[in-house]
Amino acid sequence: MDIQKLKYFHTTAQLEHITKSAEILHISQPSLTQAIHALEEELGVPLFQRQGRKVVLTEFGIHLKRRLDSLLPEFDHLTVEMDELKQSVTKTVKLNILAASSFVINTIMDYKKKNPDVIFDFEQNELKYSCDILITTNGLKMSSEKKYLRRCVKKEKIYLAVPKDSQYAEESAIDLRAVRNESFIMLSNTRLFGVICNKFCSIAGFYPKILFESDSPTAVQNIISMGAGIAFWPEYSWGKLHNKNLTLVPISEPVCQRDLIVELYERYPQSLYAEDFYNFLLKKLSKDS
Numbered sequence: 001m002d003i004q005k006l007k008y009f010h011t012t013a014q015l016e017h018i019t020k021s022a023e024i025l026h027i028s029q030p031s032l033t034q035a036i037h038a039l040e041e042e043l044g045v046p047l048f049q050r051q052g053r054k055v056v057l058t059e060f061g062i063h064l065k066r067r068l069d070s071l072l073p074e075f076d077h078l079t080v081e082m083d084e085l086k087q088s089v090t091k092t093v094k095l096n097i098l099a100a101s102s103f104v105i106n107t108i109m110d111y112k113k114k115n116p117d118v119i120f121d122f123e124q125n126e127l128k129y130s131c132d133i134l135i136t137t138n139g140l141k142m143s144s145e146k147k148y149l150r151r152c153v154k155k156e157k158i159y160l161a162v163p164k165d166s167q168y169a170e171e172s173a174i175d176l177r178a179v180r181n182e183s184f185i186m187l188s189n190t191r192l193f194g195v196i197c198n199k200f201c202s203i204a205g206f207y208p209k210i211l212f213e214s215d216s217p218t219a220v221q222n223i224i225s226m227g228a229g230i231a232f233w234p235e236y237s238w239g240k241l242h243n244k245n246l247t248l249v250p251i252s253e254p255v256c257q258r259d260l261i262v263e264l265y266e267r268y269p270q271s272l273y274a275e276d277f278y279n280f281l282l283k284k285l286s287k288d289s
C-alpha cells in the first residue's frame with residue numbers, strides 16, 4: 001500500500017474538500033482524485049461520497065482516517081529515526097582489535113581530536129569479520145572467507161625492558177639465554193603476546209621464572225614500571241617507554257618479532273571514516289617505527 005496515497009487520503013479526509021486538499025498537497029485536483037480512486041480500488045471499498053461541493057467520509061473512510069491519525073505520525077517519526085540511524089552508522093568505524101590494542105586506542109584518541117564526529121565501535125573476536133578494520137597478528141587462526149580491500153603487514157620488534165641499574169642496561173643487544181635466571185614480568189598465556197613470549201624463551205632453551213603474571217597489559221606495564229624484574233616489550237603495541245628507571249634493549253638471539261597485520265574491509269552501509277582512519281593508522285605505524 002502506497003504511503004503517499006494514504007497521506008493524500010488523510011489530508012482530504014481532514015478537509016473534506018478535494019480542491020483545498022490538492023492546493024495544500026501541491027498537486028493537481030485530477031491527480032488527487034486519481035490517487036484516492038486508486039486507493040479505493042486497492043482496498044475494494046468506497047472511502048468518500050459526494051455531498052454537494054464537499055466530499056464526506058463513508059464508514060470505511062472514517063475507520064481508515066482513525067487508524068491513520070495514529071499511524072502516519074509514526075511513519076514520519078520512523079523516517080527521522082532511520083535518517084538519524086543512517087548518520088550514526090555511516091559515522092561509525094567498526095574495529096576488531098586482536099593485537100596492539102594500546103597503540104590502536106591511542107591512535108583513536110589522536111584521530112578524534114581532528115574528527116570529533118567519528119564514532120568508534122570495537123571488539124575482540126577471532127571469529128568475526130563484520131568490521132571495517134581488523135588489527136591482528138600472526139599466530140591467530142582467522143577465517144579467510146572474506147577478502148580484504150587493503151592490507152598492511154608491519155614487523156614489530158620485541159625488546160627486553162630492564163631496570164636502568166641492571167647489568168644489561170648498557171648492552172647494545174642481549175642474547176635471551178643470558179637472562180634465563182632472571183625474574184620475568186609476563187602476560188599470561190590467555191593473551192597471544194604471552195604465548196609468543198613464552199615461545200621465544202622456549203627457543204632459547206628455558207622456561208621463564210615468573211615474578212608477576214596477568215592477562216592485563218596495563219597491569220603488566222605498571223609492574224614493569226616499578227623495575228621489579230625484566231619483561232618483553234612490543235615496540236608498537238605498547239608504545240615508547242617513558243619510565244626513566246627502565247631501558248629497552250634489543251634481543252639478538254633468537255629473533256624476537258611478530259607481524260602486525262592491518263586490514264581494511266568493505267562493509268555496508270559504508271563508513272565515511274573507515275578508509276581515512278585506516279590510512280591514519282598506517283601513518284602512525286610508520287611514524288613510530
